[in-house]
Amino acid sequence: MPNDKKLHIALFPWLAFGHMIPYLELAKLIAQKGHRISFISTPRNIDRLPKLPHNLAPLIDLVMLPLPHVDNLPDNAEATSDVPLDKVPYLKKAYDALQDSMTQFLQDSKPDWVLYDFVPYWLPGIARKLGIPNAFFSIFIAATLSYIGPKAYFSERKNPEDYASPPKWVPFPTTVACRFFEVMKIFNGGITSEESNVTDFYRFVEVMDGCDIMVVRSCMELEPEWLQLLEDLHRKPVIPVGQLPTTVHDSRDNETETWLWMKEWLDKQAKSSVVYVAFGSEAKPTQEELTEIALGLEQSKVPFFWVLRTRCGTVDTGLIELPEGFEERTKGQGVVCTSWAPQLKILAHDSVGGFLTHSGWSSVVEALQFERPLIILTFYADQGINAKLLEEKHIGYLIPRNEQDGSFTRDSVAKSLRLVIVEEEGKMYRDKAKEMKGLFGDKKSQDKYLDSFLDYLRTHRRLQN
Ligand code: UDP
Numbered sequence: 310m311p312n313d314k315k316l317h318i319a320l321f322p323w324l325a326f327g328h329m330i331p332y333l334e335l336a337k338l339i340a341q342k343g344h345r346i347s348f349i350s351t352p353r354n355i356d357r358l359p360k361l362p363h364n365l366a367p368l369i370d371l372v373m374l375p376l377p378h379v380d381n382l383p384d385n386a387e388a389t390s391d392v393p394l395d396k397v398p399y400l401k402k403a404y405d406a407l408q409d410s411m412t413q414f415l416q417d418s419k420p421d422w423v424l425y426d427f428v429p430y431w432l433p434g435i436a437r438k439l440g441i442p443n444a445f446f447s448i449f450i451a452a453t454l455s456y457i458g459p460k461a462y463f464s465e466r467k468n469p470e471d472y473a474s475p476p477k478w479v480p481f482p483t484t485v486a487c488r489f490f491e492v493m494k495i496f497n498g499g500i501t502s503e504e505s506n507v508t509d510f511y512r513f514v515e516v517m518d519g520c521d522i523m524v525v526r527s528c529m530e531l532e533p534e535w536l537q538l539l540e541d542l543h544r545k546p547v548i549p550v551g552q553l554p555t556t557v558h559d560s561r562d563n564e565t566e567t568w569l570w571m572k573e574w575l576d577k578q579a580k581s582s583v584v585y586v587a588f589g590s591e592a593k594p595t596q597e598e599l600t601e602i603a604l605g606l607e608q609s610k611v612p613f614f615w616v617l618r619t620r621c622g623t624v625d626t627g628l629i630e631l632p633e634g635f636e637e638r639t640k641g642q643g644v645v646c647t648s649w650a651p652q653l654k655i656l657a658h659d660s661v662g663g664f665l666t667h668s669g670w671s672s673v674v675e676a677l678q679f680e681r682p683l684i685i686l687t688f689y690a691d692q693g694i695n696a697k698l699l700e701e702k703h704i705g706y707l708i709p710r711n712e713q714d715g716s717f718t719r720d721s722v723a724k725s726l727r728l729v730i731v732e733e734e735g736k737m738y739r740d741k742a743k744e745m746k747g748l749f750g751d752k753k754s755q756d757k758y759l760d761s762f763l764d765y766l767r768t769h770r771r772l773q774n
Contacts, residue, residue: 433519451535490715491693551758581662592688605722613643678750
């Protein structure tokens with residue numbers, strides 16, 4: 310079969326915008342090369358995806374699989390941002406119930422490849438049975454995947470303590486590991502304690518074990534040692550596909566109106582003076598953390614733009630309050646936005662001089678594609694590993710905190726912000742962020758990774774249709 314025949318690739322992301330957006334970026338890049346994509350999600354998610362460019366829309370088929378009903382999941386909840394954290398396991402349960410419709414889809418459409426996320430641990434087996442080459446496309450970096458480790462070691466780590474240091478299979482010296490308080494959040498936060506006993510760690514090891522190849526949202530220049538380790542651990546091809554810089558701007562209904570007042574405020578600020586504060590689509594600080602963040606911002610005197618969502622979709626996740634008099638006192642200094650914000654547009658604005666982030670990987674990529682230095686405050690999941698990798702490579706600055714319980718003070722927030730954004734002493738962070746644009750926002754480098762990835766898919770496609 311000639312190698313230049315166009316491919317049909319099915320993409321099946323997890324139901325979180327931090328996952329769907331990079332999957333969509335990959336879809337667009339692949340379609341730009343003339344290949345056909347089936348992008349599979351649930352109806353509500355497909356409806357609220359950013360609009361596709363006209364020239365690519367005919368090549369990207371948006372496939373809607375209705376989400377089966379499960380108890381305890383609110384109506385209309387189809388993404389993690391629609392529900393509080395303790396309901397996410399029910400969303401996973403509903404997602405697992407897509408098994409039959411996904412099988413039917415693959416049987417009917419017979420794509421050349423299917424790429425899936427870490428959640429559908431049942432999919433590699435189905436793809437293999439149907440003879441469809443398949444890949445785990447990870448929006449998590451190789452350091453996170455290596456840290457989780459291969460199936461052979463899965464049963465060795467039972468207690469939280471087992472996860473709070475670099476695992477024994479990492480053959481080089483490193484500081485990259487979850488901190489104790491992050492591990493405790495993973496164990497106690499309801500993220501892994503599902504009714505079915507299917508934990509997130511289990512899902513990861515199953516997809517890594519079952520897939521034909523791993524495709525990782527990363528690049529050799531950032532983490533060569535971790536990409537190599539991942540390949541050594543799993544003895545299968547690990548293909549970095551580049552950082553997939555975000556190109557979509559928020560397309561939600563209120564975008565124009567919301568952006569107008571934001572832009573007006575940002576336009577009034579001095580160049581590179583503002584700290585943009587946001588913790589992604591899921592993380593929400595506790596009351597105690599929120600108070601320290603707020604008072605730290607105030608104390609720093611740095612102009613701030615803070616996205617602080619207190620609701621998840623239609624579900625109120627419990628009221629958290631800003632410190633008394635905070636908004637009055639900081640009136641000339643900053644603004645608090647309580648709705649979804651067009652993050653990419655904000656980060657692209659000239660007045661932004663730093664990003665106080667949870668280090669979700671999309672936020673990291675988006676900041677560095679616009680050369681914004683990172684001040685990092687993690688909450689859970691892969692954020693701790695991302696943060697430690699960025700710290701080890703001198704790319705981001707972690708707010709100092711108690712390693713056991715994760716507590717931090719307003720003082721450390723204020724000092725960290727001033728260091729990275731204002732003071733001469735922190736210039737290295739600003740310089741490093743500029744340097745990183747080449748890895749995180751460079752079209753040529755992205756194209757190089759995409760081409761070798763597509764070459765692999767082309768030479769290893771299914772033989773019969
Ligand atoms: N995002 C946004 N507006 C918001 C919150 C989040 O545009 O108010 C986008 C953000 O630009 C990024 C994604 O949602 O593309 C969040 O992904 P990330 O990996 O940073 O964090 P997660 O939500 O997965 O924790």
